[in-house]
């Protein structure tokens with residue numbers, strides 16, 4: 001039986017769903033002679049780890065209990081089971097993870113939405129561990145940090161950072177490896193904004209559908225990350241860097257759906273949801289009605305072409321591939337030498353805890369050959 005030790009950072013919607021998938025896939029994995037051995041789990045405040053990472057693991061009952069605690073919005077610190085684990089507060093936890101990486105090759109899974117995880121991931125990978133990311137932020141900081149993170153590219157997977165569980169990055173990597181030239185990528189890469197646009201088209205108020213998208217697990221922890229275009233810009237940057245463009249975030253043109261006075265440094269999330277968001281209803285409704293009077297729809301689109309990336313709203317024909325999108329679906333069209341007139345198209349659910357966690361799990365399994 002091949003043993004893959006796992007440390008999970010982030011136990012929110014996606015992280016919890018991943019733990020549930022791991023538990024429910026035990027028989028499937030056992031039939032493939034694989035065992036996923038979860039040795040540690042972190043939230044923003046603490047890190048719980050088995051007392052002996054070389055021989056122990058959290059059993060499925062304990063993993064289920066972690067999911068229950070975190071679903072109730074409690075901290076991992078409230079989990080009291082003597083002898084099962086040691087607990088380390090953040091940020092001491094990151095030193096503990098690096099210490100473990102010096103003794104054990106494990107897969108570090110980042111299901112947080114933190115920009116602070118890049119250092120511990122880079123350390124762990126450079127000490128011989130693997131990393132699987134749903135979190136886009138470690139891949140979208142400076143080029144220097146990105147280069148350091150990718151010194152061992154074969155040990156990193158991050159399919160869920162773009163299009164959740166859709167095989168966008170895997171497909172792009174295959175196209176790149178074949179020597180094909182990529183001319184243009186155009187896509188609707190936000191499950192939240194796709195859902196919001198199509199629901200407003202059906203006559204629902206913008207503020208209500210943003211809250212519904214949050215309840216469905218599509219949005220970032222702060223939905224302004226989606227509404228500002230930042231989340232799409234991060235995905236665009238990840239794809240552009242994959243194509244070899246040495247770009248930073250500040251070179252991407254980004255259109256925001258809310259004014260600067262509603263940004264996180266000027267308004268609390270609670271205030272934004274209660275008072276800011278409803279002020280945007282009329283403007284978005286008007287824009288959508290105007291597009292509709294031209295027979296068109298609005299879609300939030302990412303375009304990568306000529307070493308440039310831009311993200312923003314476009315008015316598109318209802319019957320185009322992007323215009324036909326409904327709900328949280330993403331679509332990406334990749335134009336290359338081989339896929340010239342008819343692009344390579346990848347489409348499907350682009351957000352949600354289930355599909356995202358499934359993408360993370362598939363990435364973990366994809367790294368199995370690096371473990372004995």
Ligand SMILES: NC(=O)C1=CN([C@@H]2O[C@H](COP(=O)(O)OP(=O)(O)OC[C@H]3O[C@@H](n4cnc5c(N)ncnc54)[C@H](OP(=O)(O)O)[C@@H]3O)[C@@H](O)[C@H]2O)C=CC1
Pocket residue numbers: 009010011012013014015042043044045070075111112113114116117134135136137160161162163164191217218219220221350351352353356
């Ligand atoms: N939802 C989706 O459809 C998709 C999400 N993703 C990405 O997946 C990630 C997780 O999303 P989601 O589960 O919805 O987010 P949540 O906000 O539900 O969960 C985030 C988790 O990360 C924990 N956390 C915060 N900071 C740290 C840290 N420094 N170290 C370890 N853990 C930390 C939080 O702790 P605490 O519980 O204490 O707050 C929380 O448990 C995000 O990066 C998102 O962009 C990617 C594709 C699709």
Ligand SMILES: N[C@@H](CC=O)C(=O)O
Pocket residue numbers: 161163164189190191192193218219220226231350351352
């Ligand atoms: N908030 C994101 C989740 C996936 O990355 C989205 O809506 O697409």
